Amino acid sequence: MNRFPSTVAGLDDILRGGLFEGGVYILEGPPGVGKTTLANQMAYNHASAGHKTLYVTMLAESHARMVQHMSHQTFFRKAAVNAFVFYVSGYRELENEGLKGVLSLLRSELARSGATLLVVDGLVVSAQGIDEGVRQFVHELQSLVTAMSCTCLVLTTGRGNALSAEQTMVDGIFSFEDQLFKGRAERLVQVRKFRGSEVVRGQHSFCITNEGLQFFPRLESMPLLHGELADAGSVPLGIHEIDAALGGRGVWEGSNSLVTGESGSGKTLMGYRFAAASTPEAPGLLLIAAPETKAGACHLAGRFDIGLERASQCGGLRIETLGQSDESLDEMGHKILRLVDEARARRLVLDSVAALADTRAFQDRGYRFLGRLLMELRRRAVTALFTLDPAEISLASGTPLAPGLAALFDNVLVLEAPRDVGASRQLAVRKMRGRHGEATVIPLRG
Template sequence: MKRFPTTVPGLDEILHGGLFEGGVYILEGPPGAGKTTLANQIAFSLAARGGKALYVTMLAESHSRMLQHMLGQSFCKPELVNSSVLYLSGYRELEEQGLKAVVQLLRSEMARHQVSLLIVDGLVADIGQSRPEEGVRQFVHELQSLASAMAVTCLLLTSGRGRPLDAEQTMVDGIFAFEDYTYQWRSERRIQVRKFRGSAVERGKHTFCITSDGLRFFPRLEALPHGAPAVDVGTAPVGLGVPDVDAALQHGGLEPGSGTLLVGRSGSGKTLLALAFLAGATRGKPALMVSGTETALELVRAGGLCGLRVDAALETGALCIYEQGAEDEALDEMGHKLLRLVDEHRVTRLVVDGMAALADTVAFSERGYRFVGRLLRELKLRGVTSLFTLDPAALAAATGSRDPSGDGLAAWFDNVLHLARSDEAPDSRRLSVAKLRATRMSRNTFDLTLGASGLTAT
């Protein structure tokens, strides 16, 4: 069967290639979940590729009112309205003659305009019948016959409330359930493909967001198929950035492509050690730092106190700093954004400064460990040597856990380091090596000194 790509970011990935030509799909969910925006986004995307779409509303909302809201979206092109994206109301036919008259209207308009996409917004029961659910079943059956015969993909939008739609749901080719999930003070939008004929899909629930560019979907990271390594990481060691510590490592640095967890309480020097690690980046092998609490200007100043020229690395392009915003992002949204930044900047070194930002999400308590494990795998496949910092107190506050040690997270990392303040001097830190994979070390503890010439170890 021929695919009908939606071109909506992330959605075709969930569907393993898109919808099917001639298929009938139900989009159900509460008002405001994003169904109408998604349908218009798919319609305008088709029109931009030279196709035609027919958008039929079954309720009394005017098209002009709906389009006023859509004009705020970048995909909505006014010049395509009524030429490639056609709007039609079926409300009068439904009210006066019932669903049979709506079918006749659709058949006529689909043939007249030669559309390849039909959207029926507001699937409702025919209240004039003694058995309204039977009327809807017949409507869907006739619509499915039309769609198949004319090779038109059809989207049926419904709130999923009121009368049950079990009868016609057994007949359609796919059912997409939209959800606006609320947890305490936070919320996130989710979609679940409850039914899909013709191919496998990414099962379970996936998050999405609505932006000025339309909907963007984020397939659940650990559910994605495992891919082959994208690059050869090579064998050259990756220095941690402290000469004496690197010298104590078997090959003079960390294993390329490895993931390191740096654990320490606030003020222990995790960020400075992370900046020292990033100092080994070059323009040809750039680095990325995702900062959870500090701005780029603050990081430049902090690095300058220890002789780390963060400003110069930013100017040459050897380093890029992304400031994690305070917006209420979903876990997978953060994960996909991170991988997108890695790909765009062709990063070889990565620092995520503050794992509490990942933990402070709705889904982390249920699947955070598996998510982190898959994220580290994706980074390794890209040849990225990564360092994540973890403040146990911040992790406990974000997750509400009584066990703030982070031992479950540490199991996913190749290397685990602990950094703590020294009681002997304010500028001294104690670095302990708790775990190393694929390499050895001649000693497990170091005393670090923070000075104007950088980090030194004894």
């Protein structure tokens, strides 16, 4: 069986290669969740490769209005309309002749257009006693697309279990939904059924932008790639007292460090110093979470003579924001790895883990997600430093997860703010990869 790639970012990863040619796939979910946008996105991507799509809508909405809505998407190409993407209404046939009339329309239009992708949008069957007719419709639809070497998407709200009887006859079922978290809506998809190959099971988040839909497979469920690098050297942390106490070598290259402490203990500045040591030869990536901004981070660093802006201007450091919009946990995870790859970063600072914790999925999947993220960074030989305020992460995630998260990291450093006037900060090295012995306490200046 030949694959039919969707060419939609992330979706073919979930499907381990795409749909199958000649298959019938149901996309079900409430109005506004993105089914129509996804189908049009696939149609125009298909057109870019020189292939044709027949888009048949059962809705009363005019094609001109649908095209008008799609025209704001970057995938839309006006020249493809009626040349590679053919819009046809089946509303009248459904009203006057029922599903048999729709099948006759599909048969004639597929023969005329030569389309290899068929979209049936808005199939809603709610009349009593219609189950047998629906089963017959899907059966004949499968026979039709197989004979025409055509792949078919059926878009439906799935209300009233109208399609439940015949769902076992199709090649795949994709369920789309919205879930609320702290007043924010997160879009999710689940592949409930897929014939022909394994898929990445469970729920996956996706977003809709001007570029269409983008899917984010659960990070910990993606295939494992081998090739983790052995220790190759050391990387200074950029603070003289700490590097000196660690024998002048800092941390192992490719290791990941967790810097914890209360608000005001100096975690952010420590991260900035580590990031500012980036060079064009060994680039770095600094990810800052809300409410901080790039300008604010550079201003704060400058007050302490930390050259964040200088490192950025010379091309050694890339500064990006994380979690400052309604990004899901997996969206942020894939974003981090994409930015690391784009920047070819050798060091990474995430300030702070709370950006990941303030998501719907973190409470249930935070440990596995973070463990996989660190594994991917280690495989890329990225030396990473994450900051964490236990009180902040507990507030963001709704659960006191901070103590357990430390076990995932190679190195654990605890910063303590001065308790008395005139006292200095101190840093406790609770865990250090490749180092044995009791915890080390290092007094810090300032």
